[in-house]
Amino acid sequence: MTEALPPKLKAMVEELNSVDDLTDKYEILIEIGGRLEEIPEEAKTEANLVRGCQSVVHVYGGLQDGKMAFRGHADAMIVNGLLTLLVEGLSGLTPREVLAVSPDFIKETGVVKALTPSRVNGFYNIYERVKALALAASNAGGK
Amino acid sequence: MLDVEKIRRDFPILSKTLEGKPLVYLDNAATTHKPESVIRALDNFYRQDNSNIHRSTHGLANKATEDYERTRRHVARFIGAACAQEIVFTRNATESINLVARSWAAENLKAGDEILVTEMEHHANVVPWQMLAREKGLKLKVLPFDDQGLLKMDELDSLLTEKVKLFAFTWVSNVLGTVNPVEELVRRAKARGAAVLVDAAQAAPHLGVDVRKLGCDFLAFSAHKMLGPTGVGVLWGREELLDAMPPYQGGGSMIEDVRLPEGTTWNLAPWKFEAGTPDIAGVACFDAALDYLEALGMDEVHRREAELTALALDRLQRVEGFRLYGTRDPSRRGAVISFNLEGANASDLGQLLDSMGVAVRTGKLCAHPIMRHYGVEGMARASFYFYNTGEEVERFVQDLQRCRKILGVPAVKA
Numbered sequence: 001m002t003e004a005l006p007p008k009l010k011a012m013v014e015e016l017n018s019v020d021d022l023t024d025k026y027e028i029l030i031e032i033g034g035r036l037e038e039i040p041e042e043a044k045t046e047a048n049l050v051r052g053c054q055s056v057v058h059v060y061g062g063l064q065d066g067k068m069a070f071r072g073h074a075d076a077m078i079v080n081g082l083l084t085l086l087v088e089g090l091s092g093l094t095p096r097e098v099l100a101v102s103p104d105f106i107k108e109t110g111v112v113k114a115l116t117p118s119r120v121n122g123f124y125n126i127y128e129r130v131k132a133l134a135l136a137a138s139n140a141g142g143k
Numbered sequence: 144m145l146d147v148e149k150i151r152r153d154f155p156i157l158s159k160t161l162e163g164k165p166l167v168y169l170d171n172a173a174t175t176h177k178p179e180s181v182i183r184a185l186d187n188f189y190r191q192d193n194s195n196i197h198r199s200t201h202g203l204a205n206k207a208t209e210d211y212e213r214t215r216r217h218v219a220r221f222i223g224a225a226c227a228q229e230i231v232f233t234r235n236a237t238e239s240i241n242l243v244a245r246s247w248a249a250e251n252l253k254a255g256d257e258i259l260v261t262e263m264e265h266h267a268n269v270v271p272w273q274m275l276a277r278e279k280g281l282k283l284k285v286l287p288f289d290d291q292g293l294l295k296m297d298e299l300d301s302l303l304t305e306k307v308k309l310f311a312f313t314w315v316s317n318v319l320g321t322v323n324p325v326e327e328l329v330r331r332a333k334a335r336g337a338a339v340l341v342d343a344a345q346a347a348p349h350l351g352v353d354v355r356k357l358g359c360d361f362l363a364f365s366a367h368k369m370l371g372p373t374g375v376g377v378l379w380g381r382e383e384l385l386d387a388m389p390p391y392q393g394g395g396s397m398i399e400d401v402r403l404p405e406g407t408t409w410n411l412a413p414w415k416f417e418a419g420t421p422d423i424a425g426v427a428c429f430d431a432a433l434d435y436l437e438a439l440g441m442d443e444v445h446r447r448e449a450e451l452t453a454l455a456l457d458r459l460q461r462v463e464g465f466r467l468y469g470t471r472d473p474s475r476r477g478a479v480i481s482f483n484l485e486g487a488n489a490s491d492l493g494q495l496l497d498s499m500g501v502a503v504r505t506g507k508l509c510a511h512p513i514m515r516h517y518g519v520e521g522m523a524r525a526s527f528y529f530y531n532t533g534e535e536v537e538r539f540v541q542d543l544q545r546c547r548k549i550l551g552v553p554a555v556k557a
Binding site: 021022023025026027054055056075076077078079121 | 163495498499506520545549
């Protein structure tokens, strides 16, 4: 399944899949999240807030030269790692390419058990937000 | 002295692994596990006795009705009720409180009247009153707690004005673990003429309950937090109050006679509050849960939990950055420990502990006002039951130490 993933996302997913133990996977997620570029305080707005997460999560983004550029931050480290998979892994793609990425890869990593709205990890809600941003960009004329 | 190894063999789920590691279940304040006897009773009901109750004349229906009503009598004995008619079965403690709000309070309170709650209530004992207050023009007042998680008793009398018609409070806090001085609170409220509802969801599983000794008017709790099934709650109410209260929901079995277009009359309490087919199997097997607790003895249950809590508090104090919410006084707290580790997010702690096989609860714990009191986004909560062991407590603390190390490196940019 990782074959079909965009290269940056694929690399991170392979890193997660390289270990079996869930604690080790979380450590990798924390490390991945630690590499994420900080967002400015003024970006932590109500509009950018992803609801339904136990931790405070902000995600935003839009088109830059025809490609999606996402940014985000979560105040919990594991969620921040999950967010990084999407924010880093899907930036640089066209809106259509973003929309073509299935979120199922996350189940195979074992760090998220079910793709349902969950307050604990928030992955699904973050994924939905990223998709909505790509869809909005696509409707606004991006390809 | 409880034989914990023997007890643990009665709970099939306790031998389960989580993420390949032996499960350490410390989320008992959310729900407890079920012993074999309860699981068997549930299974047996559907295999042998399944039928609807209070309606048909055949033998199965009679047996199912007897199973259901036997549990009602058992609950009455378990909490020292005057009679079985004082026990109403609901879906959970939340519904029990909503029933009182929608029936007794809606009937007896008028615009300008006041309801007193405390700052440490579970949302279940806040939101029903807020909804009613909004509709009827009532005022909600709040008895605060101090930073030790103890109610500010010196503010009680000034809050209990003659306008306060109901004082609804929790016996044991689901977050702070505080065991409130329930008898004193009831006595002082009754002295001012207020009715009293006690939320016993976190008390009934751990402490002996005697409603006559408490002197309150209503008491609510859930079966699933005390070895019973989900979907069964209890409302105890004083008989004369229940008799005078209007029904909560309309439907089958809560009526005496139905006439068209009007003129319908109600069944007697408690059945007039049990519209429609209830969770018959759940109620029937709750009987086995009460048997189990009685065989252990509630004093033993409490003593065992106090031991585990004392051990956990002792070990946790040695964890760098450990912050406890609630009192350290063992005589004033139950088996609930809510905490944070400085610099760590509670949800990270919960997920990491889960990955190590340790189940705790994290988040706002259905108590946003308590989070606001301490100015935190969330907490982690470990809660014990009599089947937990000292080894489990030690493993929890060791794993928490490991979480601290993992979360310390690398530091997330602020």
